[in-house]
Amino acid sequence: MTKRICWCGAHEFLPFSAEYERCANCGTLVSLVGLSNEELQVSNDDADFYGRQYWLEHQSKDLGFPNIFQRSRSDLTDRNLHWLRTLLKYRLPPAKVLELGCSHGSFVGLLHQSGYEAAGLEMSPWVVEFGHKTFGVPISVGPVENLDIEPGSLDVVALMDVLEHLPDPVGTMEHTLRLLKPDGLLLIQTPQFKNEMNYEQLVATNGAFLEQFKSNEHLYLFTKESVSRLFKQLGAEHIVFEPPMFYQYDMFFAVSRQPIVANSDETAEAALTSTPSGRFVQAMLDLDSRIKVIDADRAERLDQINTLGAQIDTLSAQIAIIDGDRADRLDQINTLTKMIHELQAAMQEKNS
Numbered sequence: 001m002t003k004r005i006c007w008c009g010a011h012e013f014l015p016f017s018a019e020y021e022r023c024a025n026c027g028t029l030v031s032l033v034g035l036s037n038e039e040l041q042v043s044n045d046d047a048d049f050y051g052r053q054y055w056l057e058h059q060s061k062d063l064g065f066p067n068i069f070q071r072s073r074s075d076l077t078d079r080n081l082h083w084l085r086t087l088l089k090y091r092l093p094p095a096k097v098l099e100l101g102c103s104h105g106s107f108v109g110l111l112h113q114s115g116y117e118a119a120g121l122e123m124s125p126w127v128v129e130f131g132h133k134t135f136g137v138p139i140s141v142g143p144v145e146n147l148d149i150e151p152g153s154l155d156v157v158a159l160m161d162v163l164e165h166l167p168d169p170v171g172t173m174e175h176t177l178r179l180l181k182p183d184g185l186l187l188i189q190t191p192q193f194k195n196e197m198n199y200e201q202l203v204a205t206n207g208a209f210l211e212q213f214k215s216n217e218h219l220y221l222f223t224k225e226s227v228s229r230l231f232k233q234l235g236a237e238h239i240v241f242e243p244p245m246f247y248q249y250d251m252f253f254a255v256s257r258q259p260i261v262a263n264s265d266e267t268a269e270a271a272l273t274s275t276p277s278g279r280f281v282q283a284m285l286d287l288d289s290r291i292k293v294i295d296a297d298r299a300e301r302l303d304q305i306n307t308l309g310a311q312i313d314t315l316s317a318q319i320a321i322i323d324g325d326r327a328d329r330l331d332q333i334n335t336l337t338k339m340i341h342e343l344q345a346a347m348q349e350k351n352s
Contacts, residue, residue, distance in 0.1 A: 105131030
């Protein structure tokens with residue numbers, strides 16, 4: 001295996017695992033066996049890595065994920081709503097949004113319903129056609145560098161679980177930033193590698209981050225510091241980290257060349273409910289909020305039950321100690337009583 005050059009240009013690496021090394025300069029985890037720019041392309045949808053079988057077999061058989069048919073339904077009510085909340089916080093409809101790596105297109109479809117002018121991009125012609133048929137949204141075949149998009153025309157570019165797949169994150173992000181308006185922003189979800197992570201310890205504890213080690217796909221696993229450095233290098237130094245949906249292993253953030261201003265919840269709701277389809281989306285968000293409250297209450301009650309159970313266990317242990325001590329004392333009393341009786345009997349016998 002040949003060492004890769006880190007995105008930051010460094011050649012010096014620290015050992016991490018058989019398939020990854022840590023950049024000694026920026027701290028990013030770098031794959032030793034990842035795909036090249038050429039291998040990323042899909043010229044043969046039945047044979048190339050990111051072609052049809054990636055969505056139909058690889059994700060379910062190799063990675064244990066639901067297939068694209070299942071995801072096109074389930075993603076709408078979990079991750080898509082999470083992403084939409086943050087997008088509404090920083091950019092209101094009818095902003096122009098492009099999602100790179102949009103998969104089945106459900107998030108693009110949800111954005112359309114919310115009032116955004118949204119489009120998607122994928123590498124596989126088959127999955128592009130699937131998205132067209134499933135959600136009726138515009139999706140193009142990538143890479144983004146090949147698309148005819150006017151520079152400075154987009155409000156938002158979303159990359160959900162995409163940045164880590166890019167062979168040239170600097171070049172692709174530099175191109176993407178040129179497509180944005182001066183105050184445009186990138187909305188990104190990507191795995192968060194942490195400096196304190198140790199491969200052997202992750203294996204020993206079955207750490208959640210282990211599933212991010214897909215060295216032929218996840219070419220760069222950034223830390224918060226290294227991803228901030230990447231975008232600062234490209235002139236986008238304003239970055240706001242948001243709570244990720246998958247907090248066990250992801251980070252989620254907005255990044256821009258200009259200061260990022262947040263909308264109030266009331267402003268976002270007003271923009272969303274200004275259209276009939278947006279009202280349906282708001283109802284989905286409201287229901288999701290109620291479910292989260294119920295889940296949080298359930299989790300709190302479960303914590304209380306677990307705490308009470310621990311207190312009961314502690315009390316039971318203390319009672320067991322007391323009972324054991326009582327039994328020991330009773331044994332001692334019985335032994336002393338027996339000795340007294342024997343002594344009394346011996347004295348009576350002697351006196352008689």
